[in-house]
Amino acid sequence: MANFTLDETRALQYHRALVGLLRTQPDLIKRAGEQLERMRLKTPRALSIWQRWESILAMPLDDLAEVILEDSPAGGHLRANSPLGNALTPAQRNRIWRAIGMQQFVDFFLTAANDLGLSATEQACLTGIDEAEISQWFRYPPDDVTPPVLARLKDIVSIQRALRGLFDSMDARQSWLRAPHESLGDAPLAVMMSGNLDAVREMLADQLRPTLERSDLPRSM
Structure with a gap:
């Protein structure tokens, strides 16, 4: 349980920083959409979470932030299956x-x-x-x-x-x-x-x- 809590804390911090990056680099949404398609093809049985993320990526930034930063099991599940992180360049x-x-x-x-x-x-x-x-x-x-x-x-x-x-x-x-x-x-x-x-x-x-x-x-x- 302690490991899960630590991982979730880091995931929340990571997505808070990601939201800040989205404000200045909106092209990241497009790349996240492309990453989402790859995740959908790799794990088609997780259709519901991919559909949820598809709707989230279409939201205005403030609404997107509220959903993915929600401090709840649902928010944690979204962050654990996020297409945003893998859409980043090394820089x-x-x-x-x-x-x-x-x-x-x-x-x-x-x-x-x-x-x-x-x-x-x-x-x-x-x-x-x-x-x-x-x-x-x-x-x-x-x-x-x-x-x-x-x-x-x-x-x-x-x-x-x-x-x-x-x-x-x-x-x-x-x-x-x-x-x-x-x-x-x-x-x-x-x-x-x-x-x-x-x-x-x-x-x-x-x-x-x-x-x-x-x-x-x-x-x-």
């Missing part, structure tokens, strides 16, 4: 795996932002990324971000992990972030929103010395 496949590394790091950021109770407006201010773009990261994680943005994302993840080491509850972490702090001269979140994430991160580092593990970082870094 596209390499790009996918780089995107998955970034996707994993973006997931760390989104988890940290939720744990800290950061609103969409606060996330946009802290990262320098537009609110609308961040809202799309759940479905279309970015292939890459600029070094300054990546540094800010890392600071937010580091701050959240440090606070997890100091406070057991999410409520306590969120309260600490918004309450005035004598050594900072203001609430930590206010200091962060002013652009000085380093001051908060370094103050916490003095107390806890948190670091990101190498496995936590995108492979491209």
Whole structure:
């Protein structure tokens, strides 16, 4: 069961990255259709799944994404029999795996932002990324971000992990972030929103010395 879960997790990550690739390279749909025909000829008894995929490939991108990224047994079955992956060129496949590394790091950021109770407006201010773009990261994680943005994302993840080491509850972490702090001269979140994430991160580092593990970082870094 553990192996199935791991494989399904990787398949979901892979298809999330594939959806992002489809936005910029729509010719992939045509090649996926050609791959689907080869799969249909090779395994004709699986007619129902091939017919399902045929209808999916004809959908608008947002509808296609919703179906193939569905977190359910039906979604998992589709991903396990997907014509999309084998339609990629080697260069596209390499790009996918780089995107998955970034996707994993973006997931760390989104988890940290939720744990800290950061609103969409606060996330946009802290990262320098537009609110609308961040809202799309759940479905279309970015292939890459600029070094300054990546540094800010890392600071937010580091701050959240440090606070997890100091406070057991999410409520306590969120309260600490918004309450005035004598050594900072203001609430930590206010200091962060002013652009000085380093001051908060370094103050916490003095107390806890948190670091990101190498496995936590995108492979491209």
